[in-house]
Amino acid sequence: MTLIIGMVSQKGGVGKSTLARLVAREYAQAGWQVKIADLDISQGTSTDWKQRREQSKIDPEIAVEPFRTVMQAMKVISIYDLLIFDGPPHSMSGTLEIAKTSHLMVLPTGLALDDLKPSVLLAHELTANQISADKIVFALCRVGDKENEILDAREYIKRAGYRTLTGSIPEKTGFRRASDEGKALSEVSFPTLRNRAEELAQAIIDEASHILSLEKKVK
Ligand SMILES: Nc1ncnc2c1ncn2[C@@H]1O[C@H](COP(=O)(O)OP(=O)(O)O)[C@@H](O)[C@H]1O
Ligand SMILES: [Mg+2]
Structure with missing residues (x-):
């Protein structure tokens, strides 16, 4: 069976591609066969990142491929242990397709109401279309250093x-640089940043493991 995780938001620039690469790297490092399906073909952010990663000869190798549709990506999944959808912005239909096929939907969001509100509306739209709220989790990305602001965002989402998810990803030059070099967030050299990235990645892995274990019980 292939685990499928979707990274989605209606907005661009919130961290979908960044999280897709982080989670892909953590599973690949653990020996899983991983593929990122880059559905944001107009930008091809993750596809470009893979090229930088190859040029820098960074291990583990991570497969990234652009796909026009979820259906196209689903045709190739059987050889992978994990497929990560790096979602397109501004596409409700595309996002719903991802949601229908994914075990877990990760919604990265910033802390401002301008970010939180559309993120919550997207989650409402998904649940209105029979996607279970159990498989939707929010990831706080590009956060500042004020703990109160982070707590307020958590409260907003809870309400x-x-x-x-436990943990959050701060907005840092070190992360930007790492990405420019073809690295995932957990491959930064600064231990404090690496720990932050690993904590959030682990929270996603724990969610996915939990969902998979429930699925096995049902079967
Ligand atoms: N935590 C962060 N710190 C610094 N830069 C970040 C961080 N997260 C994302 N970025 C940068 O912000 C931009 C948008 O991120 P990206 O993951 O591509 O968003 P999306 O896929 O949602 O459009 C990229 O240039 C990325 O390198
Ligand atoms: Mg992107």
Whole structure:
């Protein structure tokens, strides 16, 4: 069976591609066969990142391929242990397709209401289309250093009826640089940043493991 995780938001620039690469790297490092399906073909962010990663000869190798549709990506999944959808912005239909096929939907969001509100509306839209809230989690990305602001965002999401992952990803030059070099967030050289990235990645891995174990029980 292939685990499928979707990174989605209606907005661009919130951290979908960044999280897709982080999670892909953590599983690949653990020996899983991983593929990122880059559905943001107009930008091809993750596809470009893979090229930088190859040029820098960084291990583990991570497969990234652009796909026009979820259906196209689903045709190739059987050889992978994990497929990560790096979602397109501004596409409700594309996002719903991802949600229908994914075991877990990760919604990265910033802390401002301008970010939180559309993120929650997207989650509402998914649940209105029969996607279970159990498989939706929010990831706080590009956060500042004020703990109160982070707590307020967690509270906002909770009040809307959704869960937020443990940990958060701060907005840092070190992360930008790492990405420019073809690295994932957990491959930065600064231990404090690496720990932050690993904590959030682990929270996603724990969610995915939990969902998979429930699925096995049902079967
Ligand atoms: N935590 C962070 N710190 C610094 N830069 C970040 C961080 N997260 C994302 N970025 C940068 O912000 C931009 C948008 O991130 P990206 O993951 O591509 O968003 P999306 O896929 O949602 O459009 C990229 O240039 C990325 O390198
Ligand atoms: Mg992207």
